[in-house]
Amino acid sequence: MTVRQRSMAKRIILKDLNQELRLFQRRILIVGFLLLLGVLLIIARLCILQWFQHERYTTLSNENQLTIIPIPPNRGLIYDRNGVLLAENLPVFSLELIPDKVANLQKTLRELREFIQISDNDVAQFQKQIKQQRRFEKVALKSQLTSQEVAQFYVNQYRFPGVLINAELLRYYPLGEVMVSALGYVGRINTADLQTLDISNYSGTNYIGKLGIEKSYENILHGQVGNEQVETDASGRIIRIMNRSSPVPGNNLYLTIDSQLQMAAVAALGDHRGAVVAIEPATGQVLALVSQPAYDPNLFVTGISQKDFDALNKSLDQPLFNRAIRGQYPPGSIVKPFYALTALNQNLISTEWHVYDKGWFMLPNSTHRYRGYKKEGLGSVNVRQAIAQSSDIFFYELSRKIGIEGMSNILNAFGFGKDTGIELREELPGLVPTPAWKRANKGSAWYPGDTIITGIGQGFLLVTPLQMASAVAALSMRGNRYHPYLLLKQETSRLTEYNKLLKPETKVNASAIAWETVIGGMEDVISSPQGTGYRFGKPPYSVAAKTGTAQVFSIKQNENYKDLKIPERLRDHSTFIAFAPVEDPKIAIAVIVENSPDAAKVARKVIDTYLLSTTPLPLTV
Amino acid sequence: MHLLSLLLPSTYNPDYRHHTFLQRLHIDGPLLGGLLLLVGIGLIILFSAASESYEMITRQSFRLGLAFLILFIFAQISPTAYRRWTPLVFLLSLCSLILVLLVGHIGKGAQRWLDLGILRLQPSELLKLTIPMIAAWCFHDRHLPPNLKEILMVAIIIVAPAFLTALQPDLGTAIILIISGGFVLLLAGLSWRLLAFMLAAVAALTPLIWHFMHDYQRNRVLTFLNPERDPLGAGYHIIQSKIAIGSGGIFGKGWLEGTQSHLNFLPEHATDFIFAVCGEEFGLVGTIVLLFCFLYITARGLYISLNAQDTYTRLLAGSLSLTFCLSALINIGMVIGILPVVGLPLPLISYGGTSLVTVFAGFGILMSIHTHRKLLSG
Numbered sequence: 001m002t003v004r005q006r007s008m009a010k011r012i013i014l015k016d017l018n019q020e021l022r023l024f025q026r027r028i029l030i031v032g033f034l035l036l037l038g039v040l041l042i043i044a045r046l047c048i049l050q051w052f053q054h055e056r057y058t059t060l061s062n063e064n065q066l067t068i069i070p071i072p073p074n075r076g077l078i079y080d081r082n083g084v085l086l087a088e089n090l091p092v093f094s095l096e097l098i099p100d101k102v103a104n105l106q107k108t109l110r111e112l113r114e115f116i117q118i119s120d121n122d123v124a125q126f127q128k129q130i131k132q133q134r135r136f137e138k139v140a141l142k143s144q145l146t147s148q149e150v151a152q153f154y155v156n157q158y159r160f161p162g163v164l165i166n167a168e169l170l171r172y173y174p175l176g177e178v179m180v181s182a183l184g185y186v187g188r189i190n191t192a193d194l195q196t197l198d199i200s201n202y203s204g205t206n207y208i209g210k211l212g213i214e215k216s217y218e219n220i221l222h223g224q225v226g227n228e229q230v231e232t233d234a235s236g237r238i239i240r241i242m243n244r245s246s247p248v249p250g251n252n253l254y255l256t257i258d259s260q261l262q263m264a265a266v267a268a269l270g271d272h273r274g275a276v277v278a279i280e281p282a283t284g285q286v287l288a289l290v291s292q293p294a295y296d297p298n299l300f301v302t303g304i305s306q307k308d309f310d311a312l313n314k315s316l317d318q319p320l321f322n323r324a325i326r327g328q329y330p331p332g333s334i335v336k337p338f339y340a341l342t343a344l345n346q347n348l349i350s351t352e353w354h355v356y357d358k359g360w361f362m363l364p365n366s367t368h369r370y371r372g373y374k375k376e377g378l379g380s381v382n383v384r385q386a387i388a389q390s391s392d393i394f395f396y397e398l399s400r401k402i403g404i405e406g407m408s409n410i411l412n413a414f415g416f417g418k419d420t421g422i423e424l425r426e427e428l429p430g431l432v433p434t435p436a437w438k439r440a441n442k443g444s445a446w447y448p449g450d451t452i453i454t455g456i457g458q459g460f461l462l463v464t465p466l467q468m469a470s471a472v473a474a475l476s477m478r479g480n481r482y483h484p485y486l487l488l489k490q491e492t493s494r495l496t497e498y499n500k501l502l503k504p505e506t507k508v509n510a511s512a513i514a515w516e517t518v519i520g521g522m523e524d525v526i527s528s529p530q531g532t533g534y535r536f537g538k539p540p541y542s543v544a545a546k547t548g549t550a551q552v553f554s555i556k557q558n559e560n561y562k563d564l565k566i567p568e569r570l571r572d573h574s575t576f577i578a579f580a581p582v583e584d585p586k587i588a589i590a591v592i593v594e595n596s597p598d599a600a601k602v603a604r605k606v607i608d609t610y611l612l613s614t615t616p617l618p619l620t621v
Numbered sequence: 622m623h624l625l626s627l628l629l630p631s632t633y634n635p636d637y638r639h640h641t642f643l644q645r646l647h648i649d650g651p652l653l654g655g656l657l658l659l660v661g662i663g664l665i666i667l668f669s670a671a672s673e674s675y676e677m678i679t680r681q682s683f684r685l686g687l688a689f690l691i692l693f694i695f696a697q698i699s700p701t702a703y704r705r706w707t708p709l710v711f712l713l714s715l716c717s718l719i720l721v722l723l724v725g726h727i728g729k730g731a732q733r734w735l736d737l738g739i740l741r742l743q744p745s746e747l748l749k750l751t752i753p754m755i756a757a758w759c760f761h762d763r764h765l766p767p768n769l770k771e772i773l774m775v776a777i778i779i780v781a782p783a784f785l786t787a788l789q790p791d792l793g794t795a796i797i798l799i800i801s802g803g804f805v806l807l808l809a810g811l812s813w814r815l816l817a818f819m820l821a822a823v824a825a826l827t828p829l830i831w832h833f834m835h836d837y838q839r840n841r842v843l844t845f846l847n848p849e850r851d852p853l854g855a856g857y858h859i860i861q862s863k864i865a866i867g868s869g870g871i872f873g874k875g876w877l878e879g880t881q882s883h884l885n886f887l888p889e890h891a892t893d894f895i896f897a898v899c900g901e902e903f904g905l906v907g908t909i910v911l912l913f914c915f916l917y918i919t920a921r922g923l924y925i926s927l928n929a930q931d932t933y934t935r936l937l938a939g940s941l942s943l944t945f946c947l948s949a950l951i952n953i954g955m956v957i958g959i960l961p962v963v964g965l966p967l968p969l970i971s972y973g974g975t976s977l978v979t980v981f982a983g984f985g986i987l988m989s990i991h992t993h994r995k996l997l998s999g
Contacts, residue, residue, distance in 0.1 A: 020765045020810075024935055027808045028923055031943055035919070038950050039912055045957050049867040050905040057867025061880060068857060198840060 069230060072204030073223030074169060076250030078183065078213065080259040081285075081488050086179050087214070089169040093150045094143040099130055101162030108160060115152045118142050138166070144302075171207060171301050175259060177294035178266050181275075181322050182257055182286070182424070182486060184212020185297035201225050204247075210300070213255065213486060216423040220490060223250035252491040256285035261610055265290040268605035274573075274593035275323035276606060277469035281585040284473070284482030284505075286422065288606065289466070291323040316569075325427040328462040329592055332548030333390045333532075334577045335411065335457040337475065337518045339398060340383050342410035344514035348401045349383060351517050356380050361396040363448055370396055370452055373549070378530075387521030390532045390547060392456050399455025404446060407454060408432045413508045414471035415481065416463050422484050430467055433460035457548060468577050468590035476544070476579035476588050478515045479508035519544050523582060535600040536578075541611055545578035547600060550592070574599035580607050587611065647696040647992040649925070655918040656969070656984060660685055662911065663970035669877050670891040670898040670972070677891070677972060684974040688981035695985025699993045700934045703986065704758060711755040718744035718785055745786045745794045746979045750986070752779055752798050753944070756805035757936035765932065766810025775806060793965040797948055804940040804947075809932075845961050858894065859958045861887045866900035866908075866957060873904030891972040893964060896956045911970075912953075919946035922984075925991045934990040941983045 049057065078087035095116065102108050112118060122142050129139045145153070145165070153165060171186045173179060186207040189197070193208050202208070204225055209215035226247030231239045265276040269292040278288040295312050304312075312319050321327070343349045359377035360369040372378070372392035378385075386394035399407060411417060417432030431437075433454065435446035453459040466484060474481035482505045489498045522544035525533040532547045550573040576599035579588040587610045591599040643650045664678060664685075671677040721744050759775050760767060767775075779802030787795035807816070831839065848856040865881035868874070877883075879901035882890040890898050900908050922942025929935040945968060952967040954960035966973060968980050 020932065021935075023765060023810050024808060024939070025927060027810065028927060028939060031804070031807060032923060035943065035946055035950065036916075038947075038954075039916065041959070042912065042950065042953055042957065043909060045959055046866070046900070046905055046908050049863060049957060050870055050900065050908070053867050054870040057864050058870070060864045061868035196835070 069228045070204035071226040071228055071244075071247050072206075073225060073247035074249040075171065075186070075207070076221040076223065076490075077252045078221075079252065079254045080257045080262075081254060081287075082258065082260075083254070084259045085174060086183060086255065086257075086259065088172050088174065090172040091167045092143070092170045093145040093165050093167055095141045095145060095153070096138040096164050096166045097126070097141050098138055098162045098164075103161075108163065111159065112141075112163065115156070116142065116145065116149045138164070140166075173297045175263075176296045176298060178263055178290075179257070179259070180212070180294050180297045181291040181324050182212060182255065182262075182289045183297065184214040184424075185210055185300045186214050187300050188303055207301070211426065212424055213253070216425060217253060217487065221250040221253065224248035254488040254491065255486050256280070256283075256287065256488045257289065257486065258287045258610070260613070261288045261606065262290060264288075264609035264613075265602070265606045266292065266294075268602040269593070272593045272596050272598065272602075273317055273323070274591065274596075274599070274602070275327055275465040276589065276591050276602060277324050277465045278587055278589045278606060278610070279469045279473045279484055281473040281476045281579060281588045282482070284470070284484050285488065286466075286469075286484050286486050287587065287610070289324045289486070291321070291325075291327070293317050293319045295319045322424075322426060323592070324465050325422065325424050326464065327592065328428055328430050328464055329573060329575065330459070330461060330550040331457040331463045331468060332550040332573075332575050333392075333395075333457055334468060334472075334546045334548035334575050334590075335461070335463075336390065336395050337387055337522055337546055338410050338414055338471070339395060339402060339407060339455065340387055340521065341475075341510050341514050341518045342406055343398055343402055344383065344517055345510040346402075346406070349398065351384065351513065352382055354380050354382055355386070355391070355394040355397050357386075357391045357393040359393070361393045361452070363452065366449075368449065370449075384517055384521040384524060385530075387518065387546065388524030388528045388531045390525075395455045396452050399451050400448075402455075404433075404435060404451045404454065407451070408434050410508075411461075413506075414474055415483075416461075416467050416471060420466055420470050420484050422466060423486050427466070428464060430464050431460060431462040458551060465590050465592050468575070468592075469588055472546075472577040472579055472590060473585075473588035474508060475518070476582075476585035479510060481506045481508060519582065522546055522578075526578075533576075533600055535597065536576075536604050539580070539604065539608070541580050541607075542582040543578055543580040543607065544582050545576065545600070545603070548575035548577075549573070549597075550575055568595050571595040572597070576600045576603045578603050578607065580611060644992060646693070647988060648693070649921075649988045649991045652918065652921045652925070652984060652988060652991075655914065655921055656981075659911075659914045659918065659969050662914065665876070666895060666899050666902075666970060667891060667972055669879060669902055670882055670895050672883060673877065681972055681974075684977055687974075688977050691978055692981040692985040692988070695982050696988040696992065698989055700931075700986075700990050701993075703754065703937075703989070704761065704933045707751070707754045707758040711751040711758075714744055714747040714751045715782055717742060718748065718782055720744075722785060722788060743975050745789065745791055745798070746975050748782050748786065748798055749794070749801060749944075749976075749979050750941075750983060752782065753801045753805050753937055753940040756802050756809075757933045757940065760805070760809045760936060761931070761933040766812065767806075769815070772806060772811060772815065775802070779803070779806075791964075793963045796951075796963060797944065797965070800947055801940050801944040804943045805936050808936050808939045808943075848958075848962055858888050858962060862894050862897040862956050863958055865890075865897040869901040869904045869907075871905045873900075873902045873907055876902055878902060893952065893966055893971060894956055895971050896953050896967050899970075900957075915946060915949045919943070922987055925987050928994070929990050930994055938987055938990050941987055945980065945983065 075089055077085065077089070080086055095112070095118075097108075099105065109118070109123065118141065126139060126141050141163075150165060153160075153163075157163075173183065173185070187210045188206055189202065189208045197208065201222070201224060205222065209218040209221065214221065224247060226245045228241055228245075229243040230241050261278060265278070265288045269276060269290065272292065274292055276288055276290040277286065279286055299308055344351065357372060357378040357380070359375050360371045362369055370392070373390070377393065378389050378391050381389060381391045381394050383394070383398075385391070386398075402410075408417070411432045416430055418429045419427050433450070438444060438446050438450070438460070450459055454461050470481070470484045473484075489496055491497075523542065525531040525545045525547065526536050526539070526543050533545050535547075536543070536545060573592055573594045574597045576591040577589065579585045587607060589603050589606055591603045591606075593599045593602060641650070643653070664681065667681060668674075668678050755778055756775050759771070759778070763771060779799060783795045783798040783802070786798060831842075834842070844856070848859045861881060865879065865887050868881065869879075874880070879898055881887045881901055882898045887894055887897055896908070896911075899911055903910075919942050922938060922945065926935055926938035926942060929938050948965060949968050951960060951963070952965050952971075955962050955965065956967075966976055968976065
């Protein structure tokens with residue numbers, strides 16, 4: 001830059017200075033004017049408040065010197081379909097003390113301890129709390145008094161000014177672990193819950209649904225908070241209640257669950273690990289939803305101790321694992337009727353098409369033997385016999401005819417491989433494998449052998465007990481599929497509202513002959529002498545069923561499977577689906593029993609209870 | 622006579638303007654008078670708001686003494702020195718802000734200050750001064766009005782630290798930072814069309830953001846905009862402060878006679894909601910007097926900016942005065958229920974020390990600008 005240019009630049013800046021000053025002055029004037037407008041607005045507002053509405057606010061100030069105290073709503077109760085109480089609110093009593101009103105704290109404590117068990121820990125907590133609060137505020141001394149302690153306190157209350165008993169409602173599940181797989185539980189609101197809930201509406205609430213129905217229907221069960229406007233004196237003591245807006249209690253819910261059936265299923269499973277799901281086929285209403293072993297939800301309400309939680313969490317039996325909706329098992333042979341249905345419907349086979357079951361099957365150009373469950377074979381079987389006797393060889397052949405696309409299509413149509421949409425958010429979708437899925441997730445091509453083992457419900461295929469029950473219900477209704485749900489109706493103080501289907505029903509279409517043959521084969525499972533359902537016995541009603549075995553432990557090519565030599569936890573799971581009566585299905589059921597062949601026995605007891613029992617079971621656990 | 626000259630700006634006699642004691646100390650008499658008046662009124666209100674607690678009054682007086690000392694020191698530094706050191710000071714304040722965020726992040730809690738052993742440094746307070754300083758510095762050697770590129774550059778310098786402050790989270794201070802930088806832009810000659818365009822862009826984005834929010838987030842925004850939706854939470858403050866102000870009437874209930882604050886119905890009555898105490902005890906008359914005190918100080922600050930001799934001091938003085946005024950108006954607007962509740966104190970009146978020191982430091986700079994002028998004609 002030359003000297004001349006620099007001096008020119010300087011001159012330009014100098015020349016602009018006056019104009020810049022004028023610009024600045026103009027701006028100051030405008031902004032100052034805007035601020036003045038703001039001041040005028042404020043003065044106008046002050047005039048309205050302090051001049052025109054002065055009377056109103058004086059009244060409010062003099063007579064309505066109020067503090068607002070939230071009143072939590074009562075949580076809605078939960079019943080089963082017959083009105084049996086499943087979740088209620090019990091009052092629990094805690095001992096509270098107002099330091100300001102107690103003359104001699106040590107003496108009072110000593111006297112209270114004569115008839116109320118107060119641990120040193122309680123006292124330490126109490127002393128700590130006292131220091132943090134104002135003198136006239138209540139401080140809890142002991143929670144969960146026994147009824148005897150409450151009674152004794154009331155008798156002696158005159159001796160203890162400033163000591164009082166506070167009642168709080170606590171969620172209680174009378175049937176305990178029987179219902180937990182459907183109901184879930186509530187627990188104390190934690191910081192994660194606070195992120196998403198409406199702080200005002202929960203301002204008096206300490207508990208929130210954590211799992212199951214309690215969580216899914218939280219917004220219906222909770223209700224609307226109320227508040228109490230109280231007049232207080234100069235130091236904040238409540239003098240009287242000025243105004244009260246009552247809380248709106250949460251709605252009561254009636255579930256589709258039949259608690260007698262639920263208990264029968266729990267009893268039928270006994271000590272086995274497993275799950276039972278029963279559905280009313282004509283509606284999709286879930287009658288029983290059981291996962292065993294279970295746990296007592298009441299432990300979680302007040303906050304479970306670390307020791308108890310570890311015991312549950314680390315148990316090999318996995319009681320916290322809801323098998324009915326989260327257990328993803330290989331289904332075993334129970335998928336065979338669905339394959340038979342699609343093959344008959346597409347005319348891939350006729351009802352008379354035969355396969356000779358010689359005990360094993362081999363793909364062309366391969367030496368791998370896929371064996372049946374019976375080493376010597378079942379002989380020549382048609383489709384109905386193949387279902388009744390669960391011929392693996394027949395379905396190996398059949399799966400080659402249908403192909404993996406056709407098989408996954410029919411399984412999808414019956415609801416496998418995706419959420420059923422039941423009101424339990426923990427539900428898992430299972431897995432219906434396809435070549436595309438395998439390429440994406442396993443990084444390898446789909447082999448013909450994958451199709452073959454999918455044909456008997458093994459391989460990658462995974463289903464939940466709920467999906468199995470829903471699928472057999474649809475089968476019993478000849479393709480009319482009602483999506484399973486748990487909420488029968490909800491009830492406010494004024495009206496009862498029946499729940500509508502969560503999802504519209506869907507339809508699986510098949511020819512009449514296909515339905516007849518498949519359902520006939522399933523009847524033979526129980527009624528035919530060769531049927532695999534012999535463990536079910538001979539019931540006094542008609543029943544269509546299918547047994548299945550889910551391998552836990554695969555045996556090598558030339559080994560024999562000898563049950564007793566294998567440790568219990570590596571033994572096969574048994575699966576079982578059924579519906580009854582065949583003519584007019586009232587119940588469809590799916591059972592899985594881990595490491596035991598007893599699924600059919602369990603199912604028998606449950607169906608008997610539903611169809612035969614006339615006297616209600618006593619409702620005790 | 623001497624006392625009168627403290628209070629009245631009209632006593633501007635050119636004959637002895639270079640010879641008064643105050644001038645030699647680089648103190649601007651009229652501004653000092655206004656400050657003393659407002660601070661005095663503030664202590665009177667605080668005494669009542671603090672339930673006549675001598676301890677709080679003593680503590681606040683001590684803070685005020687410290688603040689006046691800082692004002693005095695800041696007034697001694699010449700504007701040229703301020704300008705020269707601006708970039709360095711700004712960078713230091715920005716770094717300490719980032720440091721605070723990191724420390725707070727590691728400590729898993731909101732933290733606003735750095736513990737330097739003898740004192741706690743609150744970087745967001747520092748930025749209240751350094752943001753207008755750096756913005757004015759950017760424009761000092763440029764032609765005004767600025768072009769689009771310059772405006773964008775300065776806008777980024779303003780918004781980035783404000784955004785970091787909002788993350789702390791300290792929304793109130795973040796708003797003040799944006800305002801103080803925004804005033805520099807406005808005074809430097811930011812075109813109205815561009816301003817309108819920016820406001821329109823923000824308005825256009827709002828429905829889009831709304832669309833992507835969860836229900837509970839929408840609820841919180843609605844409560845923020847209209848606290849009376851939520852009588853158990855934020856609305857309680859507003860209801861009680863309106864009762865306090867409204868029941869004060871024209872002349873008020875009298876000093877120490879306010880029931881709303883003395884019976885603890887009015888929350889935060891010594892800090893953010895102290896204006897309501899003034900309204901309750903001194904009525905419409907009191908609130909308007911208080912407003913005029915703020916206006917007088919602002920007017921004096923603007924007078925100083927109009928008489929400043931270069932772009933840097935002019936913009937800085939203008940922004941400091943306007944920000945002082947607007948933060949007072951925002952606090953009052955919040956207390957009387959015409960603005961959403963953001964945690965902002967009423968400058969010079971609310972109980973508390975950190976922002977007090979910053980405000981006084983700002984006035985120290987204003988005095989320095991006014992008393993270090995060179996006589997052009999004389």
